[in-house]
Amino acid sequence: MIHILIADDNAFITGGMAIVLDSYPDIEVIQTVENGQEAVNYCKAHPVDVVLLDIRMPVMDGVTATKQIVEQTETKVMILTTFDDDQYISEALENGAKGYLLKNNEPDTIVHAIRSVALDQHVIQTEIFDKVKEQMQTGQTITNEPQIDLSDFTEREIDIMRGISRGLSNKEIGKTLFISDGTVANYISTILSKTGLAHRTQIAIYFLTGKIGD
Structure with missing residues (x-):
């Protein structure tokens, strides 16, 4: 059973979301709160598997709450909001959020x-991840420079990660580096093995933020 806390200042949202989520056999909403501070306090006092945080809330916003929850508890943070502002996305990910979804998704997707x-x-919604890539390409919030310890990787592995972070396919990366698709795939397997990550989206996040996650 996955124990969920919902933090949103809209009672209509929290009430409806709780009813929907509780209809799934492996999900239990154990509490709803109205702001980030209440979410932090609850996670510190009770075992919570995943907290769903809105971004804009009174007292404490979701971005600040994310940082405190990640640093002070074992709870995983998923941002569930209507806001897809670039600054919110980058700060939430840098503060340790493991998911960023918009509320307009179907219940099964959430x-x-x-x-x-x-x-x-x-887990990052495609539209959100596209914004992260755009930020890196324009240098608005996250730079093109790798935020990782370069000594852990070969120059070619760093090139591969840079290509993934730009949203390039294996074929596109291969053309850029003058190597085959299969060679790119082999490099990706090596990178996943070195970092303990599971898929290329996590590689991109790691390259952008320097964080693998707990």
Whole structure:
């Protein structure tokens, strides 16, 4: 059973979301709160598997709450909001959020994301991830420079990660580096093995933020 806390200042949202999520056999909403500070306090006092945080809330916003929850508890954070502002996305990910979804998703999509986050996997909606890539390409919030310890990787592995972070396919990366698709795939397997990550989206996040996640 995945124990969920919902933090949102809209009672209509929290009430409806709780009813929907509780209809899934492996999900239990154990509490709803109205702001980030209440979410932090609850996670510190009770075992919570995943907290769903809105971004804009009174007293404490979701970005600040994310940082405190990640630093002070074992709870995994998933941002569930209507806001896709670039600054919110980058700060939430840098503060340790493992998921970032918009509320307009179907319930099954949200539940699938919750299950993945509970398993310590990163889940980022395609539209959100596109914004992260755009930020890196324009240098608005996250730079093109790798935020990782370069000594852990060969120059070619860093080139591969840079290509992934730019949203390039294996074929596109291969053309850029003048190597085959299969060679790119082999490098990706090596990178996943070195970092303990599960898939290329996590590689991109790692390259952008320098964080693998707990």
